[in-house]
Amino acid sequence: LHTDRGSQFRSRKFVHALHQHHMTGSMGRVGAAGDNAAMESFFGLLQNNVLDRRTWTTRQQLRTAIVTWIERTYHRRRRQRTLSRLTPIEYETTMTPPASQAA
Template sequence: MAAAGLQGSMGRVAAAGDNAAVESFWALLQKTILDWRRWRTRDALHNAVVFWIEHTYNRRRRQRGLGTLTPVEYELAVIDQDAAVAA
């Protein structure tokens, strides 16, 4: 039984795919940022997480679901494609 205020997953029982991407992201974040050192303030941790997402995760990590492009490369390709269609 779920605790008060918590809502269960919308997926079927034993269908791990619905949470796999998020769990993978959190595991990577924990391994590279949270377990790296002890943070003095929440602001310092917040800045480290934002920097990691913007400068490492989104710019360097290639993703199969995006045709082995990084999220930033994929976004730029979509913007360029939309601009070409609009022209």
Template structure:
């Protein structure tokens, strides 16, 4: 409930069949604006990193194996290494280390 599927304006995403599938699974459709080619750029970049670093690394025998590999990559690699503008170009680990109270670090 409450999940939004955002897509570009491709014909496959505007089709009756796709919209019916969205309704069937209780999802809400969302499309980028006409002529706004950068709408999906951030997610396309993220998925290309996921594909390069996880999906293309080996053949996965089960969905659970792939799911664990994706979760591991997100939590152990991507979030820990990615510098974030909101954190002053620091990684989340660097930010937490700097922002922690020195008394907490001593304990």
């Protein structure tokens, strides 16, 4: 889970919750606003394209919708400027040697 350096993300209670859910925390460097830019962009897209579209009755429905959006739309259709206008899947295919793709 990537966060900024806010005190709420460094608290013992928050760190304990991360460990309970088998998650690892990471934080951006002090004064480096660009560290969080990519994640904030991603979460903004997720908010607009999944979370704000409807009300979810169960966590599992929401989880399925998020995973489906990431796998079908974000990774396969959304071209990204930092990847030379390729989708993440296109970039991985182009940049990964054929022997590695088979593994």
